[in-house]
Amino acid sequence: MKEESYKQLLEQKGLKKTKVRITLLQHFMSIEHAQSYNDLQAALVNEVDKSTLYRSLASFEQAGIIHSINDHSGLTKYAFGQPPSQGNEHAHFVCEQCKMVYCMGKLAPLQLNVPKGFKTNKVQAILKGVCSDC
Amino acid sequence: MKEESYKQLLEQKGLKKTKVRITLLQHFMSIEHAQSYNDLQAALVNEVDKSTLYRSLASFEQAGIIHSINDHSGLTKYAFGQPPSQGNEHAHFVCEQCKMVYCMGKLAPLQLNVPKGFKTNKVQAILKGVCSDC
DNA sequence: AAATAAATGCAACTCTGTGGCATTTAAAAA
DNA sequence: TTTTTAAATGCCACAGAGTTGCATTTATTT
Ligand SMILES: [Mn+2]
Ligand SMILES: [Mn+2]
Ligand SMILES: [Zn+2]
Ligand SMILES: [Zn+2]
Numbered sequence: 268m269k270e271e272s273y274k275q276l277l278e279q280k281g282l283k284k285t286k287v288r289i290t291l292l293q294h295f296m297s298i299e300h301a302q303s304y305n306d307l308q309a310a311l312v313n314e315v316d317k318s319t320l321y322r323s324l325a326s327f328e329q330a331g332i333i334h335s336i337n338d339h340s341g342l343t344k345y346a347f348g349q350p351p352s353q354g355n356e357h358a359h360f361v362c363e364q365c366k367m368v369y370c371m372g373k374l375a376p377l378q379l380n381v382p383k384g385f386k387t388n389k390v391q392a393i394l395k396g397v398c399s400d401c
Numbered sequence: 402m403k404e405e406s407y408k409q410l411l412e413q414k415g416l417k418k419t420k421v422r423i424t425l426l427q428h429f430m431s432i433e434h435a436q437s438y439n440d441l442q443a444a445l446v447n448e449v450d451k452s453t454l455y456r457s458l459a460s461f462e463q464a465g466i467i468h469s470i471n472d473h474s475g476l477t478k479y480a481f482g483q484p485p486s487q488g489n490e491h492a493h494f495v496c497e498q499c500k501m502v503y504c505m506g507k508l509a510p511l512q513l514n515v516p517k518g519f520k521t522n523k524v525q526a527i528l529k530g531v532c533s534d535c
Numbered sequence: 536a537a538a539t540a541a542a543t544g545c546a547a548c549t550c551t552g553t554g555g556c557a558t559t560t561a562a563a564a565a
Numbered sequence: 566t567t568t569t570t571a572a573a574t575g576c577c578a579c580a581g582a583g584t585t586g587c588a589t590t591t592a593t594t595t
Contacts, residue, residue, distance in 0.1 A: 283541065283542065283591085283592055283593075284593095285542060285591075286591090287542080304583085317582095317583080318544070318545080318546095318583090318585080319543050321583065321584075322542080322584095326542095337471065341551095341581090341582085360521070369519075371516075372516070379492060379505070379508065380506070381494060381505060381528065382533065384532070384533025385494060385503075385528075385530060385532055386530045387528045387530040388529055388531070389529045390526055390528055390529075391526070392513065392524055392525070392526050392527075393525045393526075394513060394515065394521045394523075394524055395522055395524075396515075396521040396523070397519070399518025417560085417561055417562075417573065418561075418562095419573060419574080420560090421573080421574075422573090438551075449574090449575090450574065450575045451551095451552085451553095451576095452574080452575070452577095453573075453574050453575065455551095455553075456573080456574085457574095460573095475550090475583095476551080
């Protein structure tokens, strides 16, 4: 993917094409698993401010470029692509060995029985196991 | 439930029957939904130290008296009873209105297809919706 | 090139949770 | 019952993730 496409995506989403955002977006599009704040800092060789990074992530998420994931590790992870939404859910897979987090394909509508009076709107599933690299 | 039963449970688990633990256990057994640290402090009218409370929760959890729940709110919740375990999974329901967290009944084994090379060991499901009180 | 509005960096701060250590308390031994 | 002991408590300081205010810089518009 060439530099132009990052810029196009930012423009399309109405986001300023700044140095930080281009580098960050480039990184997100070049890796396959979810990233923590620390992963990102390391990838950007710590040359970006903490607030700036968090704010960039927030912008990206609001624009639907990335989505955040709670993998129950205590650290929020971020992954490229639209969030799981109504009718387009996807589960997240956490490898118990390498701790990496992957977005899974479309999630088949789960049948989960709840007590009378409870109405389920959405299901968030976290799969734990061993990934294909381990 | 009378005072004796709390003490019996603590003794059975090999835990000292202290004032804090008895009060805490009594509280857990008297409510139906999961509790955050702040909920518990309020219930114990703030007369117990933060470290002590967290350490009591850790003891209870290790003993299998309670289990902790990540409801994606940022605050860990604690509920009475055994944790979801292999062959005895249960999902958690988060009410989008009142934010309360409930333990659901036994979770039917979910069929979730993962890519080749991934092996799923367990599934943690969080249901979001509206509870019977709202 | 000048004006404008948004993005950045810095520092201080909030919030959840943890760890050390002296003191107290429950349980065991005498 | 009194003494011993080991674990629980309280206090305090700290760690780590994330947020906010504000002055400065930078991308975009005019
Ligand atoms: Mn995902
Ligand atoms: Mn539960
Ligand atoms: Zn792995
Ligand atoms: Zn409710």
